[in-house]
Amino acid sequence: MQIAISGNIGAGKTELTKLLSKHYGYRAVYGPAEENPYLNSFYEDMRRWSFNMMIHSLYAGVKELSELAKSGESFIRDRSLLDDAYVFAPNLQSMGLMTTRDLTTYTKLMETMLELLPKPDLVVYVRGDVPTLVKHIQKRGREYERGIRLDYLTNLNSRYEHWASTYEGKMVVVDTDECDFVENREDLGVIINRIDAELGGLFN
Numbered sequence: 001m002q003i004a005i006s007g008n009i010g011a012g013k014t015e016l017t018k019l020l021s022k023h024y025g026y027r028a029v030y031g032p033a034e035e036n037p038y039l040n041s042f043y044e045d046m047r048r049w050s051f052n053m054m055i056h057s058l059y060a061g062v063k064e065l066s067e068l069a070k071s072g073e074s075f076i077r078d079r080s081l082l083d084d085a086y087v088f089a090p091n092l093q094s095m096g097l098m099t100t101r102d103l104t105t106y107t108k109l110m111e112t113m114l115e116l117l118p119k120p121d122l123v124v125y126v127r128g129d130v131p132t133l134v135k136h137i138q139k140r141g142r143e144y145e146r147g148i149r150l151d152y153l154t155n156l157n158s159r160y161e162h163w164a165s166t167y168e169g170k171m172v173v174v175d176t177d178e179c180d181f182v183e184n185r186e187d188l189g190v191i192i193n194r195i196d197a198e199l200g201g202l203f204n
Contacts, residue, residue, distance in 0.1 A: 001026065002068075002118060003195075004080035007126035008156045009148065010133035010140075012176045016126060017078040019181065019188055020195070027075040029068065036060065043147040050092045051102040057084055058106070062113045069118055080120060085110045087159045095155055122199055124191075125164050128176040130154055170198050 003020065005013045014030065021028035038053040061081045068075055089106055092098035098106075128136075130153050137145050164173060172194045179187035 001074035001199075002120045002122075003076045004082065004120040004123045005076060005078050005126065006080060006083050006123050006160070007176075008128065008133055008153060008160055009145070010136035010153075011126040011128045012136060012182070013078045013126055015182050016124065016174070016191075017076050020124075020192070021076045023188075023192055024074070024076070027068075027073050029064065029075045029077040040143075043145070046092070046097040046149075046152075050098040051106065054084060054089055054092070054098075054106055055109075058110055058113065062117065065117050077120075080123070081110065081114060081117070082120070082123070082163075085114065086163045087156060091152075091155050091159045095152070119169065121170065122195065123167065123169060123171045124174060124195065125160065125171055126174045126176055127157070127160065127164075130157060132177050133157075172198055 003026070005017050005020075007013050017028050017030065020026070036053060036056050038049050038056055042049040042053040058081070061084070065077075065081070085107070089098065089103055089110070093100060093103040130150065133153055134150070137148065164171065172191070174181070174191055179190070181188040181191055
């Protein structure tokens, strides 16, 4: 079983991953973003480092997911390669922060990798308005996130909404502006019930 938690920066993916992992007894897997050696440079100069950052993220994600597939473990992953492929990379290109040539190269490599890896049984898309995202980002105080641009977050939100509306697999949408799954266990329970209903017999 593979559940992917998708959503913009600061949406609450990590907290939801922790809570769902504890509930289902699945391994919690956190995308190795902070281990990306290009991340700080990327936020300082997105145009210069976008391709390097995305390629390293792809390499790390494929390596991690390949190892998990071999282990046969059920897991919940904080962000998936789908986010990178269909949201982050196209957003960089549309904002002029990645060349069309680099996006084409990245996309071809990503699509080849995705064909070799098992797809998520379910995507949980955590959405939030930009003010909510900013509040969460400021609260957690990660140094490398201080330089994130508001237009970058806004455009990512638009990309996520488009992707979610066209995604062909199983998906549960969680609106973090309307529910507090961290502090309110009833809100968390509603999300769990929706996941159970969506997956049905896959838990057996």
